[in-house]
Amino acid sequence: MPESLKKEIGQFNVFYIDYDNHDKGYCQSYRRRGFYKISLLEGETKLFYADKTMTFKRYALLFSNPNIPYSWELTGNNHTSFFCVFTEEFIRQFGMIKTYAVFKPGSYPLFELSEEQFRAFKDIFLAMQREIASDFLYKYDVLRTKVLDLIHAALRLQPVGKLPNKEANSALRITSLFTELLERQFPIESTLQQMELRRPAEFANHLSIHVNHLNHSLKEVTGRTTSQLIADRIIREARSLLQHTEWNIAEVAWCLGFEEASNFITFFKGREKLSPKSYRNSKIE
Structure with a gap:
């Protein structure tokens, strides 16, 4: 095939x-x-x-x-x-x-x-x-x-109904803008490319809203917190980089915004129950 x-x-x-x-x-x-x-x-x-x-x-x-x-x-x-x-x-x-x-x-x-x-x-x-x-x-x-x-x-069609609640519309709009900001940082295609926005407060500053308002909106729409959504996207990119590149662990860590490879290893093991090296080896076998 x-x-x-x-x-x-x-x-x-x-x-x-x-x-x-x-x-x-x-x-x-x-x-x-x-x-x-x-x-x-x-x-x-x-x-x-x-x-x-x-x-x-x-x-x-x-x-x-x-x-x-x-x-x-x-x-x-x-x-x-x-x-x-x-x-x-x-x-x-x-x-x-x-x-x-x-x-x-x-x-x-x-x-x-x-x-x-x-x-x-x-x-x-x-x-x-x-x-x-x-x-x-x-x-x-x-x-x-x-x-x-x-x-x-x-x-070409007209959707059913509308979402008239202004607060709900605001939460959806904030979720859309947050998602766009987050996704715009990916995919990472070079060891010279590093995530610029990693913390909830950084996203809130870019959106000119309080971090608590951002978190409330995301929780209302997605059921997940700002930190959870960021971590989910980082781990997805981490899995991809470990599987599809030959970059060393320190390079992957830096690209994902971790200044110390040890912090990335701890983060990855906490989510995947495997070290980054073990995960990469399991995909090669």
């Missing part, structure tokens, strides 16, 4: 669920951190997104990103769902997924559909299922275009 194809596996998948043949009721958000998700939903459903509730009667399209908590409750009968999941890296060569309004914090992620619109989106998901099951060497490029077809078609 070509290396390029190996890299794609695990970065994208597509599924179909008939809820009449599964447990129905309350659906938790997708738990694999780092994955974006697009769901085509059929059947009366109540969506809980951030701190708001939205409902639709028959058909809808839902966009969710790794930073915004959501869940839904199925009511009535005849519920089905197509959904695809993918990483930011999967789309990166075609564009930055975060720049699309449907995935931005503060946007309205639920689009109610007519029966005709539902059939059109269903056709895209069916095409995805056929493509991923094929042996075409460039099928993941085709699947990327299908994801973009879903996004662009949704951007």
